[in-house]
Amino acid sequence: MRRSHLLAFGLLGSAAALVAPAGPATAQETLKIGVPTALTGTYAGLGAEAVRAIEFAVAEANAKGGVAGHKVEIKTLDTEAKPEVARKQAEKLALEGYKILTGTIASGEGLAMGPLLARWDAIYVSTINKSDKLTGDSCVPRMFRTNHQDAQDAAVVRPWLGSRKEGKWAILAADIAWGRDSGKSFVEAAKVNKKDIVAEIYSPFGSNDYAPFIQQIKSSGAEGLWVALAGRDAINFATQAKEFGLLDKVFVAGVSFVTDNNVKTLGATSKGIWGIINYSSTLDTPANKAFVEAWKTKYNGDEPASFEGETYLGMQVIFQAVEKAKSVKPVDVAKAMRGGTFDTVLGKVTLRAEDHQMVLPNYFGYIGERGGKLRPIITETIPANVATTPPTGTCKMGEL
Amino acid sequence: MTGIVTTDPIVSRAPPPRHALALASAIGAIACGALLAATIQSSLMMTLVTQAIITAILATGVGFLIRQNGVVSFGHAAFYGIACYTIALALKLGVMRVEFAILLALALPTALAFLLGLVIIRIPGVAFSMLTLAVGQAFYEFAMKARHVTGGEDGFSVSLPPAILGIPTAWFQNPHSMFVVSWSVLVLIIFGLALIAASPFGRLTVAIRENEERARFIGYRTTLPRVLVLTLSAFVTAIAGVLFTLYNTFVSPDVLHWTLSGSALIMAIIGGPRLIWGPALGAIIFFFTKDIAGDVTEHWQGIIGVILIVVMLVIPSGLGGTLAALWQRRFGHG
Numbered sequence: 140m141r142r143s144h145l146l147a148f149g150l151l152g153s154a155a156a157l158v159a160p161a162g163p164a165t166a167q168e169t170l171k172i173g174v175p176t177a178l179t180g181t182y183a184g185l186g187a188e189a190v191r192a193i194e195f196a197v198a199e200a201n202a203k204g205g206v207a208g209h210k211v212e213i214k215t216l217d218t219e220a221k222p223e224v225a226r227k228q229a230e231k232l233a234l235e236g237y238k239i240l241t242g243t244i245a246s247g248e249g250l251a252m253g254p255l256l257a258r259w260d261a262i263y264v265s266t267i268n269k270s271d272k273l274t275g276d277s278c279v280p281r282m283f284r285t286n287h288q289d290a291q292d293a294a295v296v297r298p299w300l301g302s303r304k305e306g307k308w309a310i311l312a313a314d315i316a317w318g319r320d321s322g323k324s325f326v327e328a329a330k331v332n333k334k335d336i337v338a339e340i341y342s343p344f345g346s347n348d349y350a351p352f353i354q355q356i357k358s359s360g361a362e363g364l365w366v367a368l369a370g371r372d373a374i375n376f377a378t379q380a381k382e383f384g385l386l387d388k389v390f391v392a393g394v395s396f397v398t399d400n401n402v403k404t405l406g407a408t409s410k411g412i413w414g415i416i417n418y419s420s421t422l423d424t425p426a427n428k429a430f431v432e433a434w435k436t437k438y439n440g441d442e443p444a445s446f447e448g449e450t451y452l453g454m455q456v457i458f459q460a461v462e463k464a465k466s467v468k469p470v471d472v473a474k475a476m477r478g479g480t481f482d483t484v485l486g487k488v489t490l491r492a493e494d495h496q497m498v499l500p501n502y503f504g505y506i507g508e509r510g511g512k513l514r515p516i517i518t519e520t521i522p523a524n525v526a527t528t529p530p531t532g533t534c535k536m537g538e539l
Numbered sequence: 540m541t542g543i544v545t546t547d548p549i550v551s552r553a554p555p556p557r558h559a560l561a562l563a564s565a566i567g568a569i570a571c572g573a574l575l576a577a578t579i580q581s582s583l584m585m586t587l588v589t590q591a592i593i594t595a596i597l598a599t600g601v602g603f604l605i606r607q608n609g610v611v612s613f614g615h616a617a618f619y620g621i622a623c624y625t626i627a628l629a630l631k632l633g634v635m636r637v638e639f640a641i642l643l644a645l646a647l648p649t650a651l652a653f654l655l656g657l658v659i660i661r662i663p664g665v666a667f668s669m670l671t672l673a674v675g676q677a678f679y680e681f682a683m684k685a686r687h688v689t690g691g692e693d694g695f696s697v698s699l700p701p702a703i704l705g706i707p708t709a710w711f712q713n714p715h716s717m718f719v720v721s722w723s724v725l726v727l728i729i730f731g732l733a734l735i736a737a738s739p740f741g742r743l744t745v746a747i748r749e750n751e752e753r754a755r756f757i758g759y760r761t762t763l764p765r766v767l768v769l770t771l772s773a774f775v776t777a778i779a780g781v782l783f784t785l786y787n788t789f790v791s792p793d794v795l796h797w798t799l800s801g802s803a804l805i806m807a808i809i810g811g812p813r814l815i816w817g818p819a820l821g822a823i824i825f826f827f828t829k830d831i832a833g834d835v836t837e838h839w840q841g842i843i844g845v846i847l848i849v850v851m852l853v854i855p856s857g858l859g860g861t862l863a864a865l866w867q868r869r870f871g872h873g
Contacts, residue, residue, distance in 0.1 A: 179837050217837050222693055222694050222789070223791045227590070231583065247694065247791070251694065251696070258712065314683075314686070
């Protein structure tokens with residue numbers, strides 16, 4: 140009698156345990172997205188763009204009744220673009236349940252978060268980090284990149300550099316993972332094209348005074364200058380370079396330098412600067428046109444800027460992965476992302492399973508006038524299969 | 540600062556039975572810590588507390604220097620950061636076992652502080668602070684520039700072996716178990732420092748702090764004791780660095796920057812550097828104020844600044860000092 144009671148309770152208990160987590164609770168579970176990004180400091184401008192794009196995507200999804208029935212919620216914390224702070228803030232977000240992390244700016248931040256994602260049971264989707272290491276030797280199963288990596292930018296720079304008449308080049312890049320990567324790729328591109336690198340300068344992240352570097356570039360006799368600076372660094376440099384007359388003497392091109400935000404701040408100074416354009420609101424795909432229209436309606440006629448477009452793309456990928464996985468669990472979402480194909484503002488794109496890098500087309504162009512406004516104008520479109528070089532093999536991807 | 544040796548309560552009374560009492564409270568405190576870790580379920584809360592405790596050890600090191608030597612260091616991040624980078628680099632380059640790396644991480648900053656102390660301890664006041672700042676920043680700049688080994692601004696991850704001294708490494712990374720480890724270390728450090736402060740050596744350094752000339756006149760050598768205080772303070776700071784690295788498994792030049800030394804100093808002042816445990820209290824208050832204020836506003840530094848100003852103007856002995864005074868008034872002389 141007693142034993143049978145015990146058995147009955149036992150069976151009932153295990154049945155309850157089996158049913159409970161699979162019940163309605165999961166169907167309404169909120170999709171919680173954590174945004175550890177730069178709200179202050181040198182990259183605050185970029186952080187603001189990332190946050191705006193994420194908020195836009197979330198509002199859009201929630202207006203449609205959520206992602207596969209899951210309401211979307213975000214929480215943003217300031218990382219100051221410092222790896223150490225990013226680690227702490229990401230941990231806080233993940234432990235509060237915001238386990239799908241995105242919108243982080245500096246590559247160093249992504250690299251700091253990567254090894255800890257498993258400990259936090261989180262995933263990280265980069266929409267702005269460019270360092271090849273993220274999907275190279277530092278790759279982890281829970282880290283993805285939906286934006287362009289340095290190698291993709293380099294693939295665009297190589298043929299373009301060959302077409303330039305300038306023979307002597309200088310490099311000015313931020314002394315962080317991304318700047319170093321970009322500088323290295325440019326040196327290689329120069330070698331291939333038989334161009335001389337006469338100065339290779341890495342300025343401290345968050346510099347205010349670029350005068351010594353500008354002087355160095357001037358005295359190096361460079362005819363062309365490759366700039367890998369972003370945010371306030373880019374603006375400080377460009378303003379001072381104009382004052383010192385560098386922009387008139389030397390042909391300037393760069394990466395993350397030809398962005399809408401910089402154009403807005405620099406005005407006429409930026410006219411004629413060439414560079415890699417990873418996203419432009421002028422891109423002629425139906426998905427992008429719809430996105431730009433919706434954005435304009437929401438933000439008083441403003442068009443989405445470069446990092447806004449790229450981050451929105453990342454959000455599209457996350458949402459579609461959740462739909463495919465029918466789950467908001469980080470591991471399930473990660474499985475759906477790996478090797479998946481997604482409809483984005485840049486068309487149909489695939490997230491490579493080998494290294495978790497998105498296979499993307501890339502663009503090149505300059506800042507010029509169109510429709511009475513200064514903006515990045517695309518002159519060259521490089522298809523995804525050319526722009527994205529095959530995995531280098533440095534990434535040894537583990538199991539999820 | 541105006542009183543002379545005999546007016547300082549710590550100098551004038553330190554009867555032996557107090558040691559037993561202190562030991563009992565230390566054991567009690569460790570037990571309480573273990574109990575707290577068992578009670579609090581939230582990993583988020585525990586990770587915050589653990590980080591606060593590790594910072595508290597750093598602040599205790601900085602505070603001890605102020606308490607015993609009466610000088611302010613802006614360069615303690617160097618001792619902390621060198622400990623972090625020693626472990627990280629030793630493991631990255633694969634030159635030694637993690638246990639040796641930890642020992643080296645404790646020995647290097649301590650030895651550096653001793654040698655440095657022999658030179659700079661004679662320099663008074665602001666000049667001393669400036670020198671510590673300069674030395675600290677030199678290490679920061681080195682970590683920034685030596686990109687090929689240190690990863691520069693980006694820092695790098697530390698890959699720890701699966702076990703340290705036979706203890707699974709996961710223990711040092713789980714917020715609950717790491718809290719118990721760091722809390723116990725903090726309690727033992729405070730206990731140890733209290734013993735040292737109450738010893739003849741501790742009383743001598745306070746005497747030197749109050750009036751070096753007089754101490755020398757009585758016949759004491761005054762340089763070496765002060766150097767030893769700096770060395771001890773650096774050793775405590777290095778312990779914090781070791782715990783930080785084991786828990787975080789990531790180092791970047793932030794751990795060497797003077798702002799870390801500055802924060803530790805603010806913690807010590809908020810908590811009250813005249814008490815051994817004051818800076819630790821200050822660190823916990825600092826850490827949680829930063830965390831809570833940081834959620835509300837990006838300008839959390841402003842809130843910390845206001846707290847610092849209020850503490851310095853209203854209660855110069857710090858929050859710890861005020862608590863101790865209240866305790867004294869409530870429970871009489873004991």
